Amino acid sequence: xxxxxxxxxxxxxxxxxxxxxxxxGIETVAVYSEADADAAHVLEADExxxxxxxxxxxxxxxxxxxxxxAEKVNAExxxxxxxxxxxxxxxxxxxxxxGITFIGPSSRxxxxxxxxxxxxxxxxxxxxxxxxGMLEATKDASSLCExxxxxxxxxxxxxxxxxxxxxxxxxxxxxxxxxxxxSAMSEAEKAFxxxxxxxxxxxESPRHIEFQILVDQHSNAVHLYERECSIQRRHQKIIEETxxxxxxxxxxxxxxxxxxxxxxxxxxxNAGTVxxxxxxxxxxxxxxxxxxxxxxxxxxxxxxxVDIVRKQLEIAAGNPLTLxxxxxxxxxxxxxxxxxxxxxxxxxxxxxxxxxVHREPSGPGVRNDCGVYExxxxxxxxxxxxxxxxxxxxTRDAARMRMIRALENYVILGISTTIPFLINVIKxxxxxKGDTYTDFIGRHFENWSQNMEGADLARIAYVVDELTTVKxxxxxxxxxxxxxPWETLGEWRI
Amino acid sequence: xxxxxxxxxxxAELDVSGSAGRQNAEFTIGEKTYSVRYRAIPDHCLHMVVDxxxxxxxxxxxxxxxxxxxxxxxxxxxxxxxxxxxRARRGxxxxxxxxxxxxxxxxxxxxxxxxxxxxxxxQGLIVxxxxxxxxxxxxxxxxxxxxxxTSIEAKVAPGDILVExxxxxxxxx
Numbered sequence: 001x002x003x004x005x006x007x008x009x010x011x012x013x014x015x016x017x018x019x020x021x022x023x024x025g026i027e028t029v030a031v032y033s034e035a036d037a038d039a040a041h042v043l044e045a046d047e048x049x050x051x052x053x054x055x056x057x058x059x060x061x062x063x064x065x066x067x068x069x070a071e072k073v074n075a076e077x078x079x080x081x082x083x084x085x086x087x088x089x090x091x092x093x094x095x096x097x098x099g100i101t102f103i104g105p106s107s108r109x110x111x112x113x114x115x116x117x118x119x120x121x122x123x124x125x126x127x128x129x130x131x132x133g134m135l136e137a138t139k140d141a142s143s144l145c146e147x148x149x150x151x152x153x154x155x156x157x158x159x160x161x162x163x164x165x166x167x168x169x170x171x172x173x174x175x176x177x178x179x180x181x182x183s184a185m186s187e188a189e190k191a192f193x194x195x196x197x198x199x200x201x202x203x204e205s206p207r208h209i210e211f212q213i214l215v216d217q218h219s220n221a222v223h224l225y226e227r228e229c230s231i232q233r234r235h236q237k238i239i240e241e242t243x244x245x246x247x248x249x250x251x252x253x254x255x256x257x258x259x260x261x262x263x264x265x266x267x268x269x270n271a272g273t274v275x276x277x278x279x280x281x282x283x284x285x286x287x288x289x290x291x292x293x294x295x296x297x298x299x300x301x302x303x304x305x306v307d308i309v310r311k312q313l314e315i316a317a318g319n320p321l322t323l324x325x326x327x328x329x330x331x332x333x334x335x336x337x338x339x340x341x342x343x344x345x346x347x348x349x350x351x352x353x354x355x356x357v358h359r360e361p362s363g364p365g366v367r368n369d370c371g372v373y374e375x376x377x378x379x380x381x382x383x384x385x386x387x388x389x390x391x392x393x394x395t396r397d398a399a400r401m402r403m404i405r406a407l408e409n410y411v412i413l414g415i416s417t418t419i420p421f422l423i424n425v426i427k428x429x430x431x432x433k434g435d436t437y438t439d440f441i442g443r444h445f446e447n448w449s450q451n452m453e454g455a456d457l458a459r460i461a462y463v464v465d466e467l468t469t470v471k472x473x474x475x476x477x478x479x480x481x482x483x484x485p486w487e488t489l490g491e492w493r494i
Numbered sequence: 495x496x497x498x499x500x501x502x503x504x505x506a507e508l509d510v511s512g513s514a515g516r517q518n519a520e521f522t523i524g525e526k527t528y529s530v531r532y533r534a535i536p537d538h539c540l541h542m543v544v545d546x547x548x549x550x551x552x553x554x555x556x557x558x559x560x561x562x563x564x565x566x567x568x569x570x571x572x573x574x575x576x577x578x579x580x581r582a583r584r585g586x587x588x589x590x591x592x593x594x595x596x597x598x599x600x601x602x603x604x605x606x607x608x609x610x611x612x613x614x615x616x617q618g619l620i621v622x623x624x625x626x627x628x629x630x631x632x633x634x635x636x637x638x639x640x641x642x643x644t645s646i647e648a649k650v651a652p653g654d655i656l657v658e659x660x661x662x663x664x665x666x667x
Contacts, residue, residue, distance in 0.1 A: 341625070346597050350625035353599060356554035356561065357538045380599060384625040408566035413538075413554040416568070423566045450567060452504070457549065458562040458569040459499045459508050460521045460530060461540055465553040465560060467510075467519070468534040 001317050002026055002077045005103070006049075006070045007041070009081030010060060012371030012387050013293070014041035017079050020309040029073050031066060033059035035379040040371045047073055054381045060084045063091045067098050077101035077316060079309075083383060086292040087114060103316040104270050105291050113266055113289045117160065117198070123286045126265035128258045131277065131285040133200035141181040147199050148177055154202040157181060159188035159195075166191045170202055205437040206277040208232070209244050209284070211259035212300045214311050215268050216321040223256045224300045224308070225330045230436040231425065233348055238418065238441075239425065240296035241335045242303055245396060245434025246278070255284055262289060271297075271312045277438075295388065298369060299334040302392040333399040334392040337407065337422045341384040344421035345449045352380035356414030361406040365392045365399075368410075378415060386417065396434070400426055420450050498574040500559075505574045558653075592640070594631050594657040600624035602648045602656070611639045612662075619657050622650065637661040 004027040007014045018028040018041070030045035035054035042048045049069040051059040059065070061084055070078055078100055080086040092107035104110070113119050117137070120130050134147055137160035148155045148171065157180055159167030167188030169180040181197060189195035212224040228244035229237040243252075259274035266289070273294045275287040297308045306328070315321070342348045358374040370387035372378060378386065391406055393399040407423045425431055430444055437443075497508045512519030518531040531543040538552050552563040559572030600622035607619050618630040619639070640660040644650060 343598065349597050349629055350600075350627055351598050352624055356556060357552050357563070359552070380601065380624040382625060404566075410566070411552045411563045413552060413561040413563055413568060414556055420567050452501070454564050454567055455501050455504070455506075455569060456523050456526065456528070457542075457544065457551070457564055458501060458571050459497075459506060459523060460528060460544070461542070461551045461553055461562045461564070462499055462560050462571040462573075463497055463508060463510050463521065464519075464530070464532045464540050464542065465534075465555075468532070468540065 001319075002101070002313065004029065004073070004075045005077040005079055005313075006031065006066070006073065006075035007045070007079050007081065008060070008066050009079075009084055009086075010036055010039060010041050010371070010382065011385060012040075012369045013081040013083075013295070015044050015371055016369045017081060017293075017309050018044045020307055020313070024310065024313065026313070029069070029075050031060070031069050033381070035381055038376070040373055040376070049073060054379065056084070056381065060382075063088070063094050066091075067094055067100065070100050071098070075100070077103055077313075079103040079312070080292065082292050082295055087290070089114060101316050103312050105268050105272065109267050109269070110291045113268075113291055116158075116288075119266075119288060120286075122266055123262055126261045128262045128265075128286045129284060131200045131203070131287070134198040137196035137198040139185065139196050141178055141185070144181050144197060144199060145174075145177050149174065151199060151201055154204070156200045156202040157184045157197055158200060159184065159192060160198055167195075167197070203277055203279045203285070205439055206230075206279050207244070207246065207436065208237070208275065208287075208438055209247075209255065209278050210273045210275040210290075210294075211256055212294070212297065212308070213259055213263050213268070213272050213274060214308075214315065214321060214323070215263050215270065215272070216315045217269050217318055218320050219264070220321040221260050221263055222321065222323055222325045222328060223259050224304050224306060224328055226252065226255065227294075227296055227299055228436065229296060230438050231431075231440050232438055233441045237296065238338050238340075239335065239422065240299055241333065241396070241399075242299045243330065243333065245436065251282065251284075258284070258286070262286065270315050271308050295338065295385075296336050298367060298388060298390045299336045299392075302334040302365075302367065302390055303330045303332055304328055332392050332394050333396045334390060335399050335403050335426075336388055336390045337403060337426070338385060338418070339387045339389060339410070339412070339422075340418045341378050341386050341415050342418055343416035344418050345416075348418075350380065350384045351416035352378045352384070353415040354378075355412060357411055358413075359409075359411035360387075361389065361409035363402075363406070365402055366406050367391070386412070397432075400432065421445070421448060424448065500572045500574045500577075501569050592634060592637060592659040592661060593655045594619055594634065594659065595652055595655055596622050596631060596650050597629070597652060598624055599649070599651045600629070602644050602646055602650060603628065605642060605644070605646060607639050607642070607657070609639050609642055613637060613639060613659060619659075620644070631656065633659050635659065635661055 006029040007017050021028045028045045030042045030048040031051050032042045033054045051065045085091040089107045089111035092102045092110050095102035123130050154172040157169040167184045169184045171177050171180045185195040207230045209226050209228050211226050215221040227240050227242045229240040231239035262274045273290040276284045278284045341351045343351045354377045360368045367390040372386050391402040393402050403426050495510050509522040510519050521528045528544050541550050554561045559570050562569045603623050604621040613633040615635050617633045620631045637659045640658040642657050644656045
C-alpha cells in the first residue's frame with residue numbers, strides 16, 4: 001500500500017479522501033491556491049503545497065505544477081477527486097510517464113470513454129443498449145432532417161464537440177427541424193469551432209439511474225447497486241438516492257449486467273459509474289461512463305457499508321478485489337442533498353461570501369461531508385458546493401423524514417444556500433411518491449421563492465438580538481473571555 | 495420602541511414593549527401581538543417561547559442587516575431606517591430604476607456598452623462571473639448609458655452601481 005498520496009482537489013471531496021487515508025495510515029498531501037490558504041482541506045492534510053494563483057488554470061487545473069508538487073514531497077500516487085483534472089486523459093498520462101500512480105483508470109480508457117461517439121460505438125459492440133441515434137456527425141441539415149424522420153420525433157440535436165448545453169436543441173416536430181439545425185450549427189461553430197451535429201432520440205421524462213462499479217487490475221468486477229439522480233437543475237444533480245424508487249430485482253439484474261459489460265469491454269479499472277436513462281416504459285439506455293469517484297458516492301457507502309475511496313486505493317495499489325458480488329448486500333435507503341452556496345430565488349446564482357454561522361446537523365444515520373467552516377470565506381473562483389448532507393434509514397419514507405429534520409437543523413448564515421429549496425423539494429408530494437424525472441425541477445419548482453411563513457418570528461428575533469446584544473457590554477465580555485450561560489441567562493425561570 | 499423591519503422587499507412595523515431586563519416582551523406586528531420570553535444562548539442562538547411555543551433561532555449580524563435562521567429557512571432582516579442613504583435616493587427604497595448592480599459578489603468579465611450608448615430595456619450591458627457561472631446584467635429600461643463605474647476584472651458586490659442608465663427625455667417621470 002502507498003505511504004503517501006497527494007490529493008489534487010479542494011473542498012469537501014479532498015477532506016473526504018483524506019479521512020480514509022488517515023484510517024489506512026497513509027500520509028496526505030494537500031495542494032492549494034492562494035485563495036484557499038485557510039481552506040478546510042489544507043488544514044486537514046499532513047502536508048500542503050501551494051500551487052499558485054487562484055485562477056484554476058494556475059492552480060488546480062495546472063497539471064505541471066501538481067506533478068512537480070507530488071515529486072517534491074515524494075507522493076507515490078495522486079487522487080484526483082472529481083472535477084478539475086479527474087477526467088483529463090492528458091493529466092492521467094502525465095502521471096503515468098512521471099512514474100506516479102494515478103488513482104483511476106488508465107489514460108487510454110479515460111480518452112476513449114470521454115469521446116461521445118467512440119463510447120457509443122464501444123457500448124453497441126458490447127451489447128449495451130444505447131439511445132437510438134447517429135454514430136457519425138454531419139453538417140448537412142437535409143440529411144439530419146431525413147434521419148430525424150426515420151427516428152421519429154422528438155429528437156435531440158447535439159453538437160459533436162459539444163458540452164454545457166451549447167449547440168443542443170430539443171425538436172418536437174418536422175416543421176421546427178431545419179431551423180433548429182441551422183441555429184445549433186452556428187452556435188456550435190462559434191462555441192467549439194466545429195459545427196457538426198448528430199441526433200439522438202429524445203426520451204420524454206426519463207429517470208437518471210447509474211450503477212457504481214469496482215474493477216481491479218485482475219479483471220474482477222462487481223457493482224454496488226444503483227443510484228437515482230433524477231432531481232437536477234441546470235443539468236446538474238442536486239438530490240440523489242439509493243435504491244431507486246422504481247427499481248425491481250429483474251431490472252436491477254439487467255442494468256447491473258450491462259454496467260459490468262460496459263466496464264469490462266472498455267478495459268476499465270478502479271471505481272467508476274455507468275450512467276443510464278430509464279424511459280417511462282422501463283427500457284434503459286447507456287448515457288456515459290464517469291471515470292472517477294462521483295459526488296454522490298456516499299449514498300452507496302451508507303447502504304452497502306463499503307468505503308469506495310478505500311477500494312480505489314487498494315485497486316490502484318494492485319490488490320485484488322476480495323468482494324464478491326454476492327457479498328454485497330444493500331440495506332435500507334439513503335438520500336443525499338448537495339448544499340450549494342447559491343441563491344435558489346435568483347436562478348441559483350452563486351453566493352460567495354463569509355460564513356458567519358455554521359452548525360452541522362447530527363444524530364443517527366446522518367453524515368455531512370463538508371469542506372467549509374464557520375468564519376471561512378467561500379471563494380468565488382470555484383464550484384459553489386459547500387457540503388453534502390447524507391442520511392440513511394430503514395425505508396425511503398424514514399430517510400425522507402430524516403433528511404427534512406437534518407436540513408432543518410443545518411444552520412448556515414451569511415451566504416445564501418440551497419437548503420430552504422431542498423426542504424421544499426423533499427417535502428413535495430411528487431417526491432414522496434417517487435415521481436422523480438429529470439424535468440422535475442422545471443416542472444414543479446420553476447421560479448421558486450421561499451414562502452414568508454416565519455417572517456414575523458424573524459423580525460422578532462432581530463429585535464430580541466438587539467435587546468440581548470445591548471445587555472452585553474463589549475469591554476466586559478473581552479475581560480472575562482467567553483461568557484458562561486449562567487452569566488447571560490439573567491432571570492430565566494423554568 | 496418602534497422598528498421598521500424589511501425582509502426582501504416587504505417592510506413591516508414592529509412595536510416592542512416590556513422590560514428587556516426581564517427577558518420577556520410583547521411584540522406587535524400589524525394586527526398581531528406576540529408574547530415572547532427569550533434568552534440568548536451564546537453564540538448566535540436565541541431561545542424564544544412565543545405564545546407558549548418554543549423555538550430556537552440563530553442570528554448573525556451581516557454588514558447590511560441580520561441573518562436569521564429558523565427551521566431551515568434563512569431571512570435577511572434589515573432595519574429600514576438604517577439602510578444606507580445611497581440606496582434610499584429618489585425612485586425607490588433600494589436603488590434607482592436606472593442603476594445596474596450585481597446580484598452577488600462577482601468579477602466583471604465583459605462590458606458590452608460605452609458611455610453615451612443608447613440601450614433598449616433588457617439589452618445586455620455587463621457580464622459578471624462567480625463560481626464558474628456567468629450572468630448578464632441587463633438594462634432596466636430604454637435609455638442612454640450615463641456612466642460606467644467599473645472595469646474588466648474588477649471585484650464587485652451587490653449595491654455597487656456598475657452602470658447608470660438614464661431614461662430618455664421624451665417621457666417625464
